[in-house]
Amino acid sequence: MAELLNLNRLVYFTTVIETGSFTAAADRLDVAKAVVSHQVGRLEQELGATLLRRTTRRVTPTEEGRLFYDRAAIILREAEAAYGDIARSADKPTGMLRLTAPLDYGEKIVAPTIAAYLRKYPRMRVETIFDDAVSNLVDEQIDLGIRVGWLADSSNLARRLGTFRQVVVASPELAARLPPNVGPLQSRSLPWVGNAQLRGVGQWLFSKDDETVLAELNPVVSCDKSPAVHACVHAGIGLGIFPDYSVADDIAKGRLVQVFANWTLPAGGKTAWMPPARFRPAKVRAFVDILAAAEKRRSRGSGS
Secondary structure, three states: OOOOOOOHHHHHHHHHHHHOOHHHHHHHHOOOHHHHHHHHHHHHHHHOOOOEEEOOOOEEEOHHHHHHHHHHHHHHHHHHHHHHHHHHHHHOOOOEEEEEEOHHHHHHHHHHHHHHHHHHOOOOEEEEEEOOOOOOOOOOOOOEEEEEEOOOOOOOEEEEEEEEOEEEEEOHHHHHHOOOOOOHHHHHHOOEEEEOOOOOOOEEEEEEOOEEEEEEOOEEEEEOOHHHHHHHHHOOOOEEEEEHHHHHHHHHOOOOEEEOOOOEOOOEEEEEEEOOOOOOOHHHHHHHHHHHHHHHHHHHHHOO
16 A cells, blocks of 8 residues: 655645755755755655656756646645634634523523624624533534533533522412411422422522521422423412522512522532533634623622
8 A cells, every 4th residue: 555645745845846946945944955855755756756857957847746746736725725714713703603501591691692792703603502401512513511500520621600599489479378487497388390400309408507408399390491490480380499590580570589588509500511622612712701701790790
């Protein structure tokens, strides 16, 4: 089997043709003349053809050398163009960004971030997968996964965006019917709306001062999507547990009421996850930077 062609030798050969001598080629490439001569000689040996006529005064291509130069010059131009395209892509956001996020976080936080991203980079395109189920970034060829909660270790690389608090809420009508000073000790006797996508949805650890209670919940309705959980809680079916960013507007406008207000639940994390790679595309880095800045502003505004 023929030896694989060393493409670096094309550079030495084409430079000799373009400059007219080994000495001038060596000067342009900033290498010793002997290196240029050796590399061109190896190229002729690999091809089994004489590419250059060498005299004491000048170097000229043979017929095979001229034909080979024409093809080699095209190859090198294409390689240079490909290198330039990739380098520009690494330096400036281009193309399509595919990302995934939970439904409620996608609606409340990611969608406005996409709007800011496209204002800054109008030539970009974004494809979203908003779903409470966790996607496999590698298998589904996703550039960026935004995840909220408590995450298992992964081979993906992560950047922490911030934290969130969890709150218990109910519709105003249901909240008005609850016993005074109700708390997690009474949780089993209360109606709940559960999110089936959350692990351990039936048990939650509540804390107040030095007291800790592992509360057993009793979902009367279990939903597989966070918007469905919201809808059932709004309808007064039961209490629900939500990230603070998901229900902040509802609480502020009186559509939902926070209960167990003196108790706290474990805080969770918001993280940007990326598939394993040596270099991060600019389109991913830029989006994560904008999202992280938005989270920082939100954290300052909420005081959390």
